[in-house]
Amino acid sequence: MKKAILSLLLALPAAGAAAQNAGGGISADLLAKLRAGRTEQAADRALRNALATNSINALAANPAARQARDTYFSNRVESKGITDQKQSGRCWLFTGLNVMRAKVIARFGMGDFRFSQNYCFFYDQLEKANLFLQAIIDNADKPMDDRTVNWLFQHPLSDGGQFTGIQDIISKYGVVPADVMPETYSAENTSTMAQLLSLKLREYGLALRKSAAEGEKADALQEKKATMLATVYDILAECLGEPPVKFTWTRHTADGRPAGTKEYTPLSFYEEYVGTDLKNNYVMLMNDPTRPYHKTYTIDLDRHVYDGSNWTYINLPIEEIKEMAIASIKDSTMMYFSCDVGKFIDARSGWLDPNNYDYASLFDTSFPMSKAERISTYASASSHAMTLMAVDLDANGKPKKWMVENSWGSDAGYQGHLIMTDEWFDEYMFRLVVEKKYVPAATLKLLKQEPEKLPAWDPLFAPEP
Numbered sequence: 432m433k434k435a436i437l438s439l440l441l442a443l444p445a446a447g448a449a450a451q452n453a454g455g456g457i458s459a460d461l462l463a464k465l466r467a468g469r470t471e472q473a474a475d476r477a478l479r480n481a482l483a484t485n486s487i488n489a490l491a492a493n494p495a496a497r498q499a500r501d502t503y504f505s506n507r508v509e510s511k512g513i514t515d516q517k518q519s520g521r522c523w524l525f526t527g528l529n530v531m532r533a534k535v536i537a538r539f540g541m542g543d544f545r546f547s548q549n550y551c552f553f554y555d556q557l558e559k560a561n562l563f564l565q566a567i568i569d570n571a572d573k574p575m576d577d578r579t580v581n582w583l584f585q586h587p588l589s590d591g592g593q594f595t596g597i598q599d600i601i602s603k604y605g606v607v608p609a610d611v612m613p614e615t616y617s618a619e620n621t622s623t624m625a626q627l628l629s630l631k632l633r634e635y636g637l638a639l640r641k642s643a644a645e646g647e648k649a650d651a652l653q654e655k656k657a658t659m660l661a662t663v664y665d666i667l668a669e670c671l672g673e674p675p676v677k678f679t680w681t682r683h684t685a686d687g688r689p690a691g692t693k694e695y696t697p698l699s700f701y702e703e704y705v706g707t708d709l710k711n712n713y714v715m716l717m718n719d720p721t722r723p724y725h726k727t728y729t730i731d732l733d734r735h736v737y738d739g740s741n742w743t744y745i746n747l748p749i750e751e752i753k754e755m756a757i758a759s760i761k762d763s764t765m766m767y768f769s770c771d772v773g774k775f776i777d778a779r780s781g782w783l784d785p786n787n788y789d790y791a792s793l794f795d796t797s798f799p800m801s802k803a804e805r806i807s808t809y810a811s812a813s814s815h816a817m818t819l820m821a822v823d824l825d826a827n828g829k830p831k832k833w834m835v836e837n838s839w840g841s842d843a844g845y846q847g848h849l850i851m852t853d854e855w856f857d858e859y860m861f862r863l864v865v866e867k868k869y870v871p872a873a874t875l876k877l878l879k880q881e882p883e884k885l886p887a888w889d890p891l892f893a894p895e896p
Contacts (some may be wrong), residue, residue, distance in 0.1 A: 432857065434604050450756070456620040458887060465692075483629065486676065487788075487790070488788055491788040491789050492706075492788060492789075493786055493787060493788060495554055496786040497780075497782075500780070502850065503823060505822070506823075507760070507820065508765050510541060510836055511543045512544075512545065513838075513840060513841040513846070513847030513848075514529060514545065514548075515836065515839060515840035515841075516548075516839070517619035519590055519619055519621040520591040521590055521838075522815050522816045522817070523592040523596060523816045524548050524551055524552060524555070524592065524596065524597070526816040526817055526839035527601075528545075528548060528597075529605075529705070530767055531705050532545060532546055533818075534707075534764075535704050535705065539690075540710075541683065542686075544608070546606050546607070547606070547607045547608060547610075547612040548618075549613065549618045550604075550611070550612040551604070551606065551675050552671065553668075553671045553674050554600050554603070554604045554674065555590075555600060555670075555735055556588065556667055558736045558737070558739075559588050559735055560632055560660060561656075561737055562734070562736065562737045563587045563588065563632050564632065564636065564660070565656065565737045566737075566807065567636040568643065568649075568652050570583070571643035571644070578888070579732075582635070582732075582886075587629045587636065588629045590625055592735055593734075594715060594742075594767050594864045595733070595735060595739065595742050596736075597709060598709040600736065601701060601705075601709060604674075604697055604706075605696065605698035605699070605700070606700060607675060607678060607697050607700060610676060611675055611680060612672060615670065615672060617671060618670075624670045628666060635656075636799035637678070638655070654668075674697070676696065677696045678694070679692065679693070679694045679695075680692070684698050691862040697740055710740070712880070714870050715744045716744060716862065716864070716865065717745070717861060718747060718748070718752055718860060719891060720801070720803040720806070721807050721862070722746055726745070726746055726877070726880065726883065727743060727746075727877055727881075727882040728743070728746060728884075729742065729882040729883070730742045730743075730884075730885050730886075730887060730889060730892045733892055743882050744862070745874060745878065749856075749857050751874070753856075755865045755870055755871075756833075756863060756865070757824070757870045760819070760821060764869075765818050766819045766820075766864060767818070767819075767864035768817055768835055768862065769813045769814075769815060769816040769858070769861055770780075770813035770814070770815065770817075770859050771811045771812060771815075771859040771861065772817075774855075774858075775787045775855060778844065780844070780845060781837075781843070781850055782845070782849075782850050782852075783849060783852070783855045783859070784854070785852070785855055792859045802858055811859065812891050813862055814883070814893065816862075817835035817837050817838070817849065818835055819833065819834075820834060821834035832852050833850070833851050833853070834850050834851075835848060835849050836848055837849050
């Protein structure tokens with residue numbers, strides 16, 4: 432019906448066309464045509480009434496998609512306990528630590544063991560502050576409207592991140608159990624602290640640029656930066672608590688019995704309980720159809736530590752990524768995974784399926800953009816990191832659906848998890864981090880390429896909250 436009305440609208444005489452097109456605005460003639468095309472019938476009035484009192488998703492919900500749901504998975508990595516990042520953008524950190532804690536629980540026969548996200552977050556924020564200030568010094572000779580300088584002042588600090596943060600922060604500072612440095616209010620509700628730190632860093636950035644413009648030498652700039660970082664450290668310590676240098680901790684078995692007490696440093700605890708070479712044991716993969724596959728890329732300034740590593744990945748077809756994911760799950764190994772989580776999600780049940788909502792029928796139009804088109808127009812990008820831990824395979828070994836352990840609490844989704852159909856996985860999965868032993872030799876050889884450097888403002892590389 433609406434398409435027929437549109438055809439009539441387009442067939443109307445082009446009176447006033449010159450006036451409509453001269454300035455590119457909506458003229459009175461064009462508005463009259465738009466109104467003339469809106470011939471409301473009973474079905475249109477019923478839809479308008481329904482939309483006035485209901486959400487679009489409620490009216491577009493597809494009952495057929497719900498009927499096809501089941502929660503059986505042929506291959507699943509067992510885990511214990513669901514974490515909750517609360518009102519913070521630390522999904523990347525929760526995900527990375529959840530990958531590690533699953534191995535620790537299995538290796539030592541423990542119960543619901545958890546690492547301290549707060550401990551790692553403290554050093555993440557301190558390192559990001561240093562990254563910003565040092566990048567300001569490095570680019571002090573460029574004008575304020577330079578694209579890199581502009582980007583730095585737009586993004587002085589974030590609680591979001593990537594797997595590079597897991598690699599660099601933990602390799603440098605280690606980890607501690609959750610009860611050694613518990614969560615605080617500002618750790619779980621980061622917005623106000625982040626706003627104040629960002630404001631302070633912008634102030635400091637301007638001061639460093641002024642000093643550099645006045646001819647101050649590198650040593651003097653470094654001294655000023657150290658003084659600035661001392662203030663950042665104090666704010667973090669007051670909001671998050673000061674990280675322990677050493678601590679005494681008792682490990683317990685799954686049934687609660689003590690299994691040994693020992694004094695640790697955060698690094699010695701990491702070496703004893705994790706012991707994985709985070710920087711050399713993992714490969715970061717991407718499915719980005721806007722760029723050539725079987726190439727490596729790196730993103731400028733997309734790191735957590737100034738002297739750390741930029742996010743570097745291999746761009747691969749989705750089917751090749753799935754093969755590695757399946758191999759890892761079959762070997763009881765979870766993975767860091769990120770996607771555009773807000774698309775076609777039924778939050779109450781925890782299901783993600785492109786068929787969950789029939790927007791096309793509701794509005795009598797179509798939404799045909801491809802994954803590549805959505806990426807290039809900023810309509811889709813990686814928005815959330817979770818822990819990939821299950822796949823359901825059909826009789827031919829092809830995936831039907833996937834499951835992730837989320838960090839939104841145990842009451843969110845399906846018992847703290849999200850389930851995605853394989854069709855959804857194809858369209859909205861972006862990043863996966865796998866251990867090298869699950870990566871084919873031919874793919875590993877791609878790491879020998881000189882990666883193509885992409886700018887920090889590339890549309891696909893916002894930090895994952």
